[in-house]
Amino acid sequence: MGPTLINGLPAHVLLVHFVIVLVPLVALVLVVATLWTTWIRRLGVVLPLSALVTLISVPITTHAGEWLEKRIPSGPLVRTHTDRGDSLLPWVAALFVVAVAVWWFGRRAMAHPSASMHRHTRAGMSGAVPLGMPVRVAAIVLSVVVAAGCVVQVYRIGDSGAKAAWHNGFSATPVSGKGN
Numbered sequence: 001m002g003p004t005l006i007n008g009l010p011a012h013v014l015l016v017h018f019v020i021v022l023v024p025l026v027a028l029v030l031v032v033a034t035l036w037t038t039w040i041r042r043l044g045v046v047l048p049l050s051a052l053v054t055l056i057s058v059p060i061t062t063h064a065g066e067w068l069e070k071r072i073p074s075g076p077l078v079r080t081h082t083d084r085g086d087s088l089l090p091w092v093a094a095l096f097v098v099a100v101a102v103w104w105f106g107r108r109a110m111a112h113p114s115a116s117m118h119r120h121t122r123a124g125m126s127g128a129v130p131l132g133m134p135v136r137v138a139a140i141v142l143s144v145v146v147a148a149g150c151v152v153q154v155y156r157i158g159d160s161g162a163k164a165a166w167h168n169g170f171s172a173t174p175v176s177g178k179g180n
Contacts, residue, residue, distance in 0.1 A: 012064035025050075027146070030143050048100045048104075051099035052096060054096070075164075080160045084157045088153050095147065105139070
């Protein structure tokens with residue numbers, strides 16, 4: 001499904017950095033675009049495309065992690081990390097769906113102003129609002145919930161992965177002859 005080795009290193013330890021950066025970044029942009037609809041126009045198709053790249057990166061990284069898991073000693077820290085890693089894909093899939101919906105409805109609202117829309121002119125709330133305030137509030141709440149879920153999961157997965165990789169793997173005091 002994807003690379004397992006990159007330049008002689010396990011691909012997982014390199015690919016995971018894409019997930020660590022992309023998931024929180026796309027989550028933040030989604031929330032900002034939902035709160036300030038003028039961002040939807042500015043971003044254009046970048047929001048759904050970046051969400052798609054993020055969605056694709058998760059199973060590729062997970063596949064590389066599963067390959068690596070078979071080549072390292074198993075233990076409770078590794079199992080915790082792999083269990084948590086398997087929980088990210090549904091969150092990122094939801095991030096993608098919400099990003100596409102926000103982009104789609106925002107794009108339609110900008111292109112086809114109608115009686116079903118009104119404009120907010122208060123500070124920070126400029127732009128066309130599709131289908132009225134209840135839908136806008138629902139979109140904001142859904143965006144915040146999905147974004148927060150994604151970021152929390154990335155943190156939990158990364159924390160457990162760091163513990164699995166570094167537990168008893170270094171000395172708390174300098175090794176003699178190496179300085180401070």
